[in-house]
Amino acid sequence: MSTAELIVLNARILTMDPARPRAQAVALGGGRVRALGLDPEVRALAGPGTRILDARGATVLPGLIESHLHLFMGGMELAHLQLGGVTAIEALAEALRAHAAAHPERPVLVGQGCSYSFGGRALTRQDLDAILPDRPVILIAADHHTGWANTVALERAGILRGRALSPGNEIVMGPDGLASGELREFEAKAPVLRLAGEERVMAGIATGDEPVPAPTPDDLIADCTPMARGLAHCARHGLTSLVNMDGNRYTLEVLSELRRQGRLTARVRVPFHYRPHRTPADLAIASAMAAEWNDDWLASGLVKFFMDGVIDSTTAVRLDDYPGRPGYKGADALHTPEAFAAACIEADRRGLQMATHAIGDGAVRRVLDGYAAAREANGARDARHRIEHIELIDRADIPRLAALGVIASVQPCHVPGGQDFPLHETMAVIGRDRWRDAYLARTLAEAGARLAFATDWPVADVNPLRCIQTAVTRAAYEGGRDERVSLHEALAAYTTGGAHAEHTDDRKGMLRPGYLADLVVLDGDIEAVRPDEIGGLSVAQTVVDGRIVWDAGEMA
Numbered sequence: 001m002s003t004a005e006l007i008v009l010n011a012r013i014l015t016m017d018p019a020r021p022r023a024q025a026v027a028l029g030g031g032r033v034r035a036l037g038l039d040p041e042v043r044a045l046a047g048p049g050t051r052i053l054d055a056r057g058a059t060v061l062p063g064l065i066e067s068h069l070h071l072f073m074g075g076m077e078l079a080h081l082q083l084g085g086v087t088a089i090e091a092l093a094e095a096l097r098a099h100a101a102a103h104p105e106r107p108v109l110v111g112q113g114c115s116y117s118f119g120g121r122a123l124t125r126q127d128l129d130a131i132l133p134d135r136p137v138i139l140i141a142a143d144h145h146t147g148w149a150n151t152v153a154l155e156r157a158g159i160l161r162g163r164a165l166s167p168g169n170e171i172v173m174g175p176d177g178l179a180s181g182e183l184r185e186f187e188a189k190a191p192v193l194r195l196a197g198e199e200r201v202m203a204g205i206a207t208g209d210e211p212v213p214a215p216t217p218d219d220l221i222a223d224c225t226p227m228a229r230g231l232a233h234c235a236r237h238g239l240t241s242l243v244n245m246d247g248n249r250y251t252l253e254v255l256s257e258l259r260r261q262g263r264l265t266a267r268v269r270v271p272f273h274y275r276p277h278r279t280p281a282d283l284a285i286a287s288a289m290a291a292e293w294n295d296d297w298l299a300s301g302l303v304k305f306f307m308d309g310v311i312d313s314t315t316a317v318r319l320d321d322y323p324g325r326p327g328y329k330g331a332d333a334l335h336t337p338e339a340f341a342a343a344c345i346e347a348d349r350r351g352l353q354m355a356t357h358a359i360g361d362g363a364v365r366r367v368l369d370g371y372a373a374a375r376e377a378n379g380a381r382d383a384r385h386r387i388e389h390i391e392l393i394d395r396a397d398i399p400r401l402a403a404l405g406v407i408a409s410v411q412p413c414h415v416p417g418g419q420d421f422p423l424h425e426t427m428a429v430i431g432r433d434r435w436r437d438a439y440l441a442r443t444l445a446e447a448g449a450r451l452a453f454a455t456d457w458p459v460a461d462v463n464p465l466r467c468i469q470t471a472v473t474r475a476a477y478e479g480g481r482d483e484r485v486s487l488h489e490a491l492a493a494y495t496t497g498g499a500h501a502e503h504t505d506d507r508k509g510m511l512r513p514g515y516l517a518d519l520v521v522l523d524g525d526i527e528a529v530r531p532d533e534i535g536g537l538s539v540a541q542t543v544v545d546g547r548i549v550w551d552a553g554e555m556a
Helices: 037-045 071-077 091-104 126-133 151-157 186-195 199-206 217-235 249-260 280-292 336-348 359-377 395-404 423-432 432-437 442-446 464-471 487-494 496-501 532-537
Strands: 008-009 012-014 024-027 033-038 051-054 059-062 064-069 109-114 137-139 148-151 169-171 180-185 239-244 266-271 302-306 355-357 386-389 409-412 450-453 519-522 539-544 547-551
Touching: 008 037, 012 519, 024 037, 024 442, 033 037, 033 071, 059 359, 064 450, 064 496, 071 217, 071 239, 091 109, 091 137, 126 137, 126 148, 126 151, 137 151, 137 186, 137 355, 148 151, 148 186, 151 180, 151 186, 169 302, 180 186, 217 239, 217 249, 217 547, 239 539, 249 280, 266 386, 280 336, 280 355, 302 336, 336 355, 336 359, 336 450, 355 359, 355 496, 355 547, 359 386, 409 442, 409 496, 442 450, 450 464, 450 487, 464 487, 464 532, 487 496
Parallel strands: 008 051, 012 059, 064 239, 109 137, 239 266, 302 355, 355 386, 386 409, 409 450
Antiparallel strands: 008 024, 024 033, 059 519, 137 148, 148 180, 169 180, 519 539, 539 547
């Protein structure tokens, strides 16, 4: 056997391989795992050019798979004003004015993580006018489904007097006949973000179309900066594979340029985004993307749908009424049952995988119905279609996930009261009598659904260790059962579960000879720390394809 290129010794390796769950050392070479075992036997594979890492008794894991994020958008937003935890109008004013003073060059001031409630109510354009009347401002909610803009931003974007939008998107109008400042969903926010010069970055999620006007070569090079910033942020947190959950060809072209430059530091999958204006014939674009990008670095072959909005803005689609709103079950679903079934049948016929955002139980049921229609029309296959989020589900639909082979792609860090999101605002909107049906993880797994964990970054902190901590420590809701999973179940949802969800479990998600040389070295023993301390661990090194793409020691 030839010498290894990289060896990690003195480690507590959790291979996630049931055939050999633990090891002390691992050797990598040629982009693959070469060997695992005890220090002496693996050290014997070292040669003069081998790099050796001493893990100092810390945990080593397969490279972590972030199964749902928005990479391009997240990289851009790292440069925005961060408003997480700001819930008082005075603190908002102070932060916004300081940001404005620090960035006089920005055409629009963009804030991220804005609360839905200030003093018990949502922001208005008048609130923002009182803080900054002369510079365009848009503040985006943590879930990214709602924004609040001031008058000058609405005016310059041409939407102060409203505008017709596609179903599910809304420019909320005030009693004076003008926009209130609240912009619901991506199409409503897009005109203001276009003023900020972020339309190319946002096109993949706002419309799924290619940017207009067509990007120039200089635009492509410029857009490598936020994309690379996002990749670097993921690398420092041990993420070696990323499933982007919005996309178009341009997103893949930017990533391809970074690959050409040698700056691609994670394996990325990008979908074709099927918005409601599409027809099944447009899935030919998805097939073309799948054919052009189909290797272990960049891949497509995935179709992303949105079925509804979010709970906090009451745009999530429910089977029952929202509390205190008789007859109101949320905004209209973004796809009719007939249109969604037709799209599902065609996508499945083409051999494409589907991933659908569905938060309310009404949306979840409609998605399951569409996937069932595809199976009935085309026959059963190992499709591994996915539902993203599943924050509320009717008990009758739980067994359908396993029966249809549907992946439950869920985000433990979104659980109200579990990490960064407050308990009472969201749970009050759900209603106490439905808490038992909200944010399930263990129940779905015990019913046979395969779990894939993620953060939906930049909706939540991308740090997988904090997400794992939440998954293993979250408190049960009143009237509900304990939905915690074990540490090893949480690790599986970030490794083997993520690989299964993207059809790469034959080469990814485990440390096994012949598998891809992706791994993460932590700075401590994840099995030895208390569950509520897991999020305090950090990543010492991240390795992708046998190359160290993050080294905390070099950054110190």
